[in-house]
Amino acid sequence: MPSHFQLLKTDTATAARRGRLRTRHGVIETPIFMPVGTQGTVKSLTPAHLHEIGAQIILGNTYHLNLRPGSELIRDLGGLHAFMGWNGPILTDSGGFQVFSLAKLRDIREDGVAFQSHLDGTKLFLGPREVMGIQQNLGSDIAMVIDECPPWPCERDACARACERSLRWAKQCREIATESGFLAAGHHVFAIAQGSTFDDLRREAAEALSALDFPGYAVGGVSVGEPEPEMLKQVGATTPFLPADKPRYTMGLGTPPQILKMIALGVDMFDCVLPSRVARNGLVFTPDGPMNLRNERFRTDARPISEEIVNYTTQFSRAYLRHVTIAGEIVSCTLLTLHNLHFYLDLVSQARAHIEAGDYAAWSRAWIARYEAGATARTAG
């Protein structure tokens, strides 16, 4: 049986890769960006919009869906795909990250994390058995193991203990997914390599998890407040010790330049709430940097957001988009989210083409230079 992940090309000047990932709900061309569907919807968009902008895979949040409406209910209604009307691949996180960022009164035990719901204070527990059970209920194409994400900065001892615990939980998740038939049915489970800013702990975690032969790997504990050079360093300290023939994913990243830099480090998969979150505040992405449509100077601007990007939103003038944004109209959220997610999907599509063409290093350098020059000019102006 062919592997679920096919490496079509590896760049020579960088570690960028062009790949193809098979899932139960279709094939994903990598590098890929995954729109985030926290509560069973990619905020402000319908599944038809997602197809329209070329989304290949979306993300669901186990923590949120398990609190509301509940994973058993979603299972009884045919799984997350049927529930939310999205028939493409879905990756779900383990819920662990939200336990650390949202929940109250956390208690990290050897067998998992006890916490209280941020919605109503209900006492809950998530360990390997729970997160794999929930993700099985959801019918995830790619399930994530539960891990302990150390904060930044972090003491070495605390980080080492978090890595040990995460490794043990990862093993348990893999065993549970094997025994339940989840893996055999073609669902994938991805492990998460932690290690904070400690290169040796990062390498150790990556190697120990690689030995467990997971279908894919995430670099965890990045984008938790550290400066960008530190973040790139941590990813660069992890990816060389992950198996080359498995997909790699950095969770919760990032700005457009960061994504291009991560691709150059050999990362294949990304998700981030940034493009949809800023859209709801009137900020849109362009090849010349972000643009805040609330700005007075767009009041009479008949031009589209960008002449180079073609999507449903770019048929409207900046003046119109500014008007509906200022007026607080819901359609502003819909149109700007659609544009921003399309911008990200278009960016990784261009990245794929340039990896294939063999000029990824030069292209991405020029892309970032133009983007940052435009952003600077705009701030100055």
Added chain:
Amino acid sequence: MPSHFQLLKTDTATAARRGRLRTRHGVIETPIFMPVGTQGTVKSLTPAHLHEIGAQIILGNTYHLNLRPGSELIRDLGGLHAFMGWNGPILTDSGGFQVFSLAKLRDIREDGVAFQSHLDGTKLFLGPREVMGIQQNLGSDIAMVIDECPPWPCERDACARACERSLRWAKQCREIATESGFLAAGHHVFAIAQGSTFDDLRREAAEALSALDFPGYAVGGVSVGEPEPEMLKQVGATTPFLPADKPRYTMGLGTPPQILKMIALGVDMFDCVLPSRVARNGLVFTPDGPMNLRNERFRTDARPISEEIVNYTTQFSRAYLRHVTIAGEIVSCTLLTLHNLHFYLDLVSQARAHIEAGDYAAWSRAWIARYEAGATARTAG
């Protein structure tokens, strides 16, 4: 030149009419419902959604668009159609109704109404010249005259004065639209017959306006707080005195049964914010009455809103729609608004078919009976 309004069939058992109205942006099959696009967007939907649900014509609000972003700006950007990306017909109201319901410190003068913007208190004035100028800037396919809408209840003397003033303003609007070439260019101007609860004043207003040969007529001053029987009585006291060969419009109406009853009185055109406003609170229309999706009993309900209605929203389960509504997701507004407006458009489409088939009276009676029985059963349950 053939008339812009063609009466295809008049019902024998009721006064219902099946018609066809030509505008600069296409033909409208009547009776028709017009989704309301207050601020240059039909709230929560894109123009693509409007096409998808079969909207034939939408409404724009002169009062709102003139305050923000301003009618000169919209004119400079190519008119309201280009501005909001809707290439079908647009009817705009005169703004007079909002002056009476929203603006502060109104002062009704012989030549128009002085008032302060509800947004920022700016002093403004709307008279025949102003409302026709604004609607010309917007490029309305159907412009409404400015009128004085008496409150309910209203003294006979005050009503008579409002009718006189409205008639004089209507004449002036028609003259302005003739002199400016607005009418000759194929834009239509509709007059508005007031008269409150006074049958003789209603008849007088209808006859006087009819003599001015407007391209269409509205029955004004209904749905301003009066009980339904009173509202039907007022419409019934007006329509017989309007020319049979011109389209008739009741502004701001109504519930589904009210629309069917108005059609039976010979009304051809409707607009109402009700279906979109209640959608934003989780209320959806079904042939068995309205249904509040926030209700606990829909938590596990795998059925669509209705088995008989097919639109993008009815592919989702009630449980899913309840979930996104309870979770406060924007997509709930989009999906429920889409459903409710489609429900109204589908209702008038059925009405057209039954007028053609000659069984409008029996069909509409049965439709209303089922709708009201379902609504009652639901309230009782």
